[in-house]
Amino acid sequence: MAVAQGTTTKTFLNQQVANFGLFYTKIHQLHWYVKGPSFFTLHIKFEELYDQVTAILDEVAERLIQIDGQPYSTLQEFLEHATIKEKPYTNPLNENEMVQVAIDDLVQLRDELAEGIVLSDQEGDAVTNDMLIAVKNKIDKDIWFYSSFLGKDPVPQNNPK
Numbered sequence: 001m002a003v004a005q006g007t008t009t010k011t012f013l014n015q016q017v018a019n020f021g022l023f024y025t026k027i028h029q030l031h032w033y034v035k036g037p038s039f040f041t042l043h044i045k046f047e048e049l050y051d052q053v054t055a056i057l058d059e060v061a062e063r064l065i066q067i068d069g070q071p072y073s074t075l076q077e078f079l080e081h082a083t084i085k086e087k088p089y090t091n092p093l094n095e096n097e098m099v100q101v102a103i104d105d106l107v108q109l110r111d112e113l114a115e116g117i118v119l120s121d122q123e124g125d126a127v128t129n130d131m132l133i134a135v136k137n138k139i140d141k142d143i144w145f146y147s148s149f150l151g152k153d154p155v156p157q158n159n160p161k
Contacts, residue, residue, distance in 0.1 A: 009123050010069040012116045013060055017071045018081035019112070020057040023105050024050050025075075029089050030102060036095045038149075045149075049102065049142065056135050063131055084108055096150055103146045107155045110139040114158065 031046035061071035072081055079086060084105050093101065113136040120129040144154045 007119065009116070009120045009125050009128055010064060010067060012119055013064040013067075013128070014069060014072055015081055015083065016109075016112065016116065017057065017061050017064065018078045019084050019109060020053055020060060021072070021075075021078040022082040022084055022086060023109065024053045024057060026084075026087060026105065027053060027102065029087075030093075030098045033089055033092070034095060034098055035092075038095045042095055042098065045145075046098075046102070052138065052142075056138070059131060059135070063128055067125070067128070083112065099146050099149055103143060103150075103155065106139055106143045106146065110136055110143060111158045113139060 027046050027050040031043060031050065034042045034046065061073075064071045072078060087101065113132050117129055117132045117136065120126075120132060140154075140157075147154045
C-alpha cells in the first residue's frame, strides 16, 4: 500500500487503528485454533502478540486523540477502514500456515508504518514520528521471530520514497 496523496498523519493513524484492531482479532483466532506439536509454544506466542497489539492499538488511538483526531472504535469501522483483510477461520490451517498468516499481516503493517514515518516527518510531527519508529521496531522484531520459527529469513523491507 502506498500512502495516498493528500493523506494526513491523522488519516494515517486512524487507518492503523483499524488495522491493529482487526489484526488483534486475527491473532486471537490463531491463538484459539492452533493445534499440533508446537501448540504450547504458538499458543503462548500468539497471546504475547495480541497483548502487544493491544498496547500498540491503545498508543496509536491515544496519539490520534492528542492531535485532535477521532479514532475508529467499532468493529464495523475497523472492517471498513483496515487495509489488512479479515479471514474467517473456515478452513483449518496447520501451525506453519498460521505463522505465515501472522507474518503476512506483520509485513503489511511494517511497510505501512514505514510510510507513516515518512509522512509524519514531512508534517513535522516528531512525537508521532518517534512513536511510529518504536512501533515499527517491535514489528520488525516480530517478523524476524516468526520467520525464524519457519526457518526463513525475515521479509525484506520496502523503502518508502
